[in-house]
Amino acid sequence: MANSPSGESMIERIIRILGAFSSERPALSVAALAARAGIPPATTHRIVRALTDQRMLEKDGAGRVRLGIRLWELASRGSSVTTLRQAALPFLEDVQSVVRQHTQLTILQDGGDVLFVERLSWHGSIANAARVAGRLPAAISSSGLALLAFGDRARTEHYLRHGYDPDAPWARMSVAELRRQLAHVRREGYALLDSHVVDTTSGVAVPVLGADGQAVAALGVVVPAGQERVGTTVPVLQTSARGIARRATELGLSFNENTGDAGRGTG
Amino acid sequence: MANSPSGESMIERIIRILGAFSSERPALSVAALAARAGIPPATTHRIVRALTDQRMLEKDGAGRVRLGIRLWELASRGSSVTTLRQAALPFLEDVQSVVRQHTQLTILQDGGDVLFVERLSWHGSIANAARVAGRLPAAISSSGLALLAFGDRARTEHYLRHGYDPDAPWARMSVAELRRQLAHVRREGYALLDSHVVDTTSGVAVPVLGADGQAVAALGVVVPAGQERVGTTVPVLQTSARGIARRATELGLSFNENTGDAGRGTG
Incomplete structure (x- = not known):
């Protein structure tokens, strides 16, 4: 046409x-x-x-x-992203009010990109490369690791074989290292990456799990390196992630990309 | 083409x-x-x-x-709306944490429509017809009255003469009544509308004034009818509106529609 x-x-x-x-x-x-x-x-x-x-x-x-x-x-009216961020916003505020750092909600797009759906900035908090509607490669962000580790297995495998380029200027890990990282994230239930995007910051993220047990989104914070306080941050994130997941299920939201499985689409 | x-x-x-x-x-x-x-x-x-x-x-x-x-x-990446809502979000949270009701940021579009840029919903708070990226006629929302009263005079006059239809099903005022309302809003510095959109709710809104003294946006809350507590709500809104205006000016944001005055565009 x-x-x-x-x-x-x-x-x-x-x-x-x-x-x-x-x-x-x-x-x-x-x-x-x-x-x-x-x-x-x-x-x-x-x-x-x-x-x-x-x-x-x-x-x-x-x-x-x-x-x-x-x-x-x-583009926003009736968009599933608008619905997700609106549903998630109170929970992001809850996290922010406790952790007092940048709080962000992300989804996986194109197999290997983290798309920032929402970010709450803390007054006077540290630098953060992420912007709403911006992207980062999944392998250098804690949110990306959480999304890859808890996302569709076949899609993650496809990313590891064909999508991830360990020679890219931003890449910090070999494919084998990335596999080990993802296994670690699966085991621990959260992702921690220090000083990957910005030298002085660390990211901590957990998956927001859909009814099928796969990540529909990731919830994370960006904190000054050394101040991850994982023992507090992770339970806070997991608690809010459950709240977001509950709302997302109620609203019938799914952000798993269509991989040809017709059954996966939301009704 | x-x-x-x-x-x-x-x-x-x-x-x-x-x-x-x-x-x-x-x-x-x-x-x-x-x-x-x-x-x-x-x-x-x-x-x-x-x-x-x-x-x-x-x-x-x-x-x-x-x-x-x-x-x-x-549509969101690099959009002035994304920039505005990101800049305004901490101030909306401030209002919400004090007033504990729906808090919303709006801009005027097409002369007589209020476009909802952001809305923070309070857990368990009352019904609210507004949705992000949704619209309401300016004449039935407190935010709309604030935007019309403090917006470009010529544009508001054009709306009163040609845009406002007092016979529309949603309309509650004659043109003369609307003029009186707008004069009242200008004098008082805020708009209050009770039971206009939903029977049991009231709206209170103030303008976010740009460097030229005209409203670039409106900041408002929706509260149960009878609980407007104007003496508290208005100063809270005005304080945050100043914060949003400061950030909007720093970011060079302007949402006055181009009415042929080339000097009005932002750089």
């Missing part, structure tokens, strides 16, 4: 344009947008105009383009 | 399809989706397939369609 000369559909191009924005670059000139999206400037101009007419994009006074509020509204 | 026989662009059709979902109807069959979007079933099928391929939509085990997590991610 509506294929360009290169055979790329209009929908793919729209997604490339929307995907060019980030928390670090929320506003782009049309030229910069074209470059980042890899779409010819004239075509980018035309699509931007159409998206702006429909308020999926907005232009500021300087002519720079940013994501439109209408897009956020359409 | 890519116009259908009816002259409607692909982008308009995509938006009609995305807009067919709601918090109440998060999953739809393709037939129901076609009916709600007002697009022929065969065309809807084709667009749904393309959007599903790109993971903007997802299909569940029963073949029903819902908004995709990837869409939420694209």
Whole structure:
């Protein structure tokens, strides 16, 4: 449908344009947008105009383009992510009020990426690389380890064989080490990673287990390295994770990606 | 571009399809989706397939369609709404911990709609019609009155003359009464509406004022009717609204819709 000369559909191009924005670059000139999206400037101009007419994009006074509020509204209204974060928010607040550090809820996407659904920042707390709707590789975040360890076995195995690149600049473990880590996380019931994302911080995370015993999400905190206080933090996280799981089940939420098993979809 | 026989662009059709979902109807069959979007079933099928391929939509085990997590991610990452709600969240928590009722942050859209950016629900608190990314007519919500009273004068005047329909089923005031209400809100610095949305609840809201003295957002609570305790609630809301305004200014956030004044856009 509506294929360009290169055979790329209009929908793919729209997604490339929307995907060019980030928390670090929320506003782009049309030229910069074209470059980042890899779409010819004239075509980018035309699509931007159409998206702006429909308020999926907005232009500021300087002519720079940013994501439109209408897009956020359409994408959030009725989204399972909105439902999950709304259901989980009171429990995240409970954790934050006790642990007094960044508290975050994540889901696994594309097999090996941790997607941040919600993050509560503690006034004056330490640096944290994560942003809402941002991603981190699963293998360098405690939440990712919890999601891989307690997620679908076949999917985790697929990630270990094909998805994880131990030579990636961010990678810290060989495949064998990662396997050992995941076995350890399964045994202990929580994941602890120190100084992986930021030198001075550690992450502690537990799975939010669905009715099928698999992780639908992970609940974690980021604390200054050395202040993990696992004996307190883990039970607090596990308690709230159970609360989130209960609400998620009541709401029929499932975030296991469809791997062809038709029975897995939520009703 | 890519116009259908009816002259409607692909982008308009995509938006009609995305807009067919709601918090109440998060999953739809393709037939129901076609009916709600007002697009022929065969065309809807084709667009749904393309959007599903790109993971903007997802299909569940029963073949029903819902908004995709990837869409939420694209729309949220770098969105000014995400930035605002993230900046405002600690202040909303402060209000909630003191007032112990639903606490919400809203912005004005399309001149006369209140869009809910964030809502913190209090465990066991009273019914509340608002949902994140949902809307209410400005004239029946205390947040809407605060936004209209402290928003752009020309835009509010336009709303009073052309946007507000006193004969709408939800309307409770004549235009003259609404004008008096807005003048009252301006004078008092807060809006109070009892039993407008739900019989047993009242709303109390204050504007979040930008550097130009105009409301960029409204901060409000929904409380059981008769428990407004304005003498406490309003100062609490005003204190937190100042905190949110400070952060919004630091972040360069502005939610005043572009009314042709190029100087108004944020940098």
